[in-house]
Amino acid sequence: MTRRPQSVTDAELAVLKVLWLRGPLTAKAITSSIYPDGAESEFASVHSFLQRLERKGLVSRDRSAFVHSFAASVSQADVAGQELESLAQRLGEKSIAPLIMQLVEQKRLSDREIAEIRALLNNHSK
Numbered sequence: 719m720t721r722r723p724q725s726v727t728d729a730e731l732a733v734l735k736v737l738w739l740r741g742p743l744t745a746k747a748i749t750s751s752i753y754p755d756g757a758e759s760e761f762a763s764v765h766s767f768l769q770r771l772e773r774k775g776l777v778s779r780d781r782s783a784f785v786h787s788f789a790a791s792v793s794q795a796d797v798a799g800q801e802l803e804s805l806a807q808r809l810g811e812k813s814i815a816p817l818i819m820q821l822v823e824q825k826r827l828s829d830r831e832i833a834e835i836r837a838l839l840n841n842h843s844k
Contacts, residue, residue, distance in 0.1 A: 726771070733768060734794075736752060737789060742788060744787050744788070745764055745768055748764050748768070749764040768788055772788075775791060775792075776790065776791055777789065805817065
C-alpha cells in the first residue's frame with residue numbers, strides 16, 4: 719500500500735467499499751453485492767470498474783485460479799485522505815485543516831469523533 723491512491727469515481731468507490739467490507743471477491747460476487755438483481759450489463763460495468771481500479775493500482779487481481787478474484791490494494795483511510803486532499807486543492811486550500819474546522823463548526827462530528835481527533839492531535843504533537 720505504498721502507492722498514493724488516485725481519485726475514484728462513485729462507481730469505483732462502490733466496488734472498493736465491497737472489497738473493504740468482504741475481502742477478495744470475484745467480479746460476479748462484487749456485482750451481486752452492488753446489483754442484487756443485476757443483469758449482464760451490470761456485470762460488464764463492474765468488470766470495467768475493476769479494470770480501471772487495477773490500472774490505477776487501487777485493486778489487485780489474483781489470476782491463480784480460472785475465475786480471477788480481486789482485492790483492494792489501498793485502505794479506506796488512504797482513499798479518504800486522497801479525496802480530502804483533492805477537495806482542498808479544488809477549493810484552493812493549501813491544507814485540509816480548513817475543511818476539518820468547517821466540519822467541527824457545523825457540528826457534523828459526534829462527541830466521540832471529536833474526542834478521537836483530539837487524541838490523534840495530541841499524539842502527533844508530542
